[in-house]
Amino acid sequence: MKIHLKDQVLLVTHVQQLDEQGGSILHRQILEELPKATVRVEIDLSQVTSVDGTGLSKLVSIQKAIRKQANLNPSLHLIKPSAPVMQMLRLTRMERNFTIVNGSNPQQKRKKKALLPLFVFVDACGWEILKEDPFADQQAPFRRKLKSVFGYSSACIPSILSGRWPVDTRNWCYFVRDPGNSPFRSLKSLGWLPRAVTSRRIFRRWLSKFIRGPLKFRGYFDLYNIPFRHIGLFDFTEKKNPLEPKGLNKGPNIFDHLTDAGIPYHVSVPTRPEFENLQALDADIASEAIDFAFLYWPALDGLMHETGNQSPRISDKLREYEKWLDQLMATARNHYEDVELYVFSDHGMANCDHLLDLKARINALSLRMPQDYTVVYDSTMARFWFANDTARAAITACLDGVNNGRILGDAELESLGTLFPDRYFGEMIFLADEGVLIVPSDMGERPLRGMHGYHPNAPQSYASMLTNVENLDATVTDIPHIYKLMVDGASRAHVANKSESAVESRSVEAVVTR
Numbered sequence: 001m002k003i004h005l006k007d008q009v010l011l012v013t014h015v016q017q018l019d020e021q022g023g024s025i026l027h028r029q030i031l032e033e034l035p036k037a038t039v040r041v042e043i044d045l046s047q048v049t050s051v052d053g054t055g056l057s058k059l060v061s062i063q064k065a066i067r068k069q070a071n072l073n074p075s076l077h078l079i080k081p082s083a084p085v086m087q088m089l090r091l092t093r094m095e096r097n098f099t100i101v102n103g104s105n106p107q108q109k110r111k112k113k114a115l116l117p118l119f120v121f122v123d124a125c126g127w128e129i130l131k132e133d134p135f136a137d138q139q140a141p142f143r144r145k146l147k148s149v150f151g152y153s154s155a156c157i158p159s160i161l162s163g164r165w166p167v168d169t170r171n172w173c174y175f176v177r178d179p180g181n182s183p184f185r186s187l188k189s190l191g192w193l194p195r196a197v198t199s200r201r202i203f204r205r206w207l208s209k210f211i212r213g214p215l216k217f218r219g220y221f222d223l224y225n226i227p228f229r230h231i232g233l234f235d236f237t238e239k240k241n242p243l244e245p246k247g248l249n250k251g252p253n254i255f256d257h258l259t260d261a262g263i264p265y266h267v268s269v270p271t272r273p274e275f276e277n278l279q280a281l282d283a284d285i286a287s288e289a290i291d292f293a294f295l296y297w298p299a300l301d302g303l304m305h306e307t308g309n310q311s312p313r314i315s316d317k318l319r320e321y322e323k324w325l326d327q328l329m330a331t332a333r334n335h336y337e338d339v340e341l342y343v344f345s346d347h348g349m350a351n352c353d354h355l356l357d358l359k360a361r362i363n364a365l366s367l368r369m370p371q372d373y374t375v376v377y378d379s380t381m382a383r384f385w386f387a388n389d390t391a392r393a394a395i396t397a398c399l400d401g402v403n404n405g406r407i408l409g410d411a412e413l414e415s416l417g418t419l420f421p422d423r424y425f426g427e428m429i430f431l432a433d434e435g436v437l438i439v440p441s442d443m444g445e446r447p448l449r450g451m452h453g454y455h456p457n458a459p460q461s462y463a464s465m466l467t468n469v470e471n472l473d474a475t476v477t478d479i480p481h482i483y484k485l486m487v488d489g490a491s492r493a494h495v496a497n498k499s500e501s502a503v504e505s506r507s508v509e510a511v512v513t514r
């Protein structure tokens with residue numbers, strides 16, 4: 001038996017015996033040689049002359065053991081199994097446990113599917129970060145700067161998934177003033193609890209989890225730092241999961257489109273860990289049952305909120321993503337002739353070098369909430385609703401006096417796709433300059449090192465698109481344009497993969513009639 005390593009694939013050749021003894025030797029030697037970064041183990045079984053059931057069952061234990069020992073969830077492929085091995089595999093019904101490549105029986109020769117469009121969403125992997133990092137340049141060498149959508153991921157993700165801006169999806173910021181529809185009225189009674197308890201993140205996370213079920217929220221939900229005293233004033237606008245059909249507040253998303261068109265797809269479950277989502281996609285690709293895949297990796301965003309955009313940990317995380325991309329591409333190329341890879345983000349991340357205590361300034365005005373006004377302090381924005389003109393004038397004057405932020409006028413909001421005629425998300429929108437964090441806010445009590453949600457023209461706001469498609473449509477310039485790439489890729493794949501299987505079944509028929 002010989003073992004050697006090539007491109008993260010461990011190749012085992014010259015296997016002659018696959019009985020209890022031979023299987024045990026194979027098992028031991030593979031695990032001794034297996035690097036952590038292996039993406040696949042291939043065992044050439046073309047020379048096997050003696051085989052039995054115990055030997056075959058060793059292959060099952062090898063499959064389990066390599067997944068345990070290597071950290072990229074490697075798959076086990078059996079290459080050209082000899083006639084006795086094929087016979088035993090069929091006899092023991094163990095054929096379906098393995099990926100069998102180029103079997104000795106010509107009818108076993110696997111035909112690949114034609115095309116897989118693979119969309120990998122790396123949250124917050126902005127253009128400025130990629131300027132300093134060659135992230136994924138092997139897998140996706142063609143890169144482009146994309147303009148983001150004004151707002152947080154709650155705005156950007158629905159826009160990517162629908163090709164529309166927030167004014168059309170009605171997915172923008174999380175909390176809005178809507179006392180008539182507030183699902184939180186019962187929480188007002190928690191207002192008597194001391195701030196020391198209710199402002200604790202751990203308490204808020206627990207409570208958010210606890211009430212998410214009864215409120216039937218399907219998406220991500222967090223009460224953040226909204227004061228319980230006022231919580232009955234607010235509604236939460238992302239009750240649905242944008243990564244599901246009917247997941248947007250208004251109009252269809254890509255998953256509605258795929259469902260209507262009968263195109264089978266894979267999409268990540270955002271509540272699952274990244275690696276689990278990777279494994280689930282890997283398995284779906286290997287099953288060849290899908291014509292489109294959407295993978296969501298949110299951890300880089302969390303890391304940069306914590307560390308800012310210059311931490312050495314960013315490079316470590318990007319290297320990990322590259323390994324995972326290698327694994328996915330290896331599996332995908334093994335099952336699809338052509339794999340179009342699109343790695344993209346929704347926005348970048350700015351370092352927060354300045355803190356703005358806007359709340360203290362507004363509280364210093366002799367106005368009352370909610371009698372005179374209502375406000376939601378996001379991390380980079382403050383959104384106001386007014387009950388009278390005195391409050392409007394006083395708050396406008398106060399905001400005009402803030403030198404590291406400004407009120408956005410209607411024309412500008414309209415150009416950003418965020419002017420809502422019914423002022424659902426606020427009658428007046430104040431936006432901090434890039435690098436200025438509003439703190440404390442309704443999003444958090446304490447400062448964060450990194451933040452996004454600044455003006456889309458601010459340098460760190462730009463998103464990115466990395467692909468292995470050489471002539472990417474030149475009209476793809478803003479993140480909502482990713483939608484048309486998804487629609488286009490999915491429909492081409494659906495047609496190509498269908499006609500491939502038609503060709504295959506025709507040729508099988510021909511063999512039968514002859």
Ligand SMILES: [Zn+2]
Nearest residue numbers: 153301302305
């Ligand atoms: Zn974020």
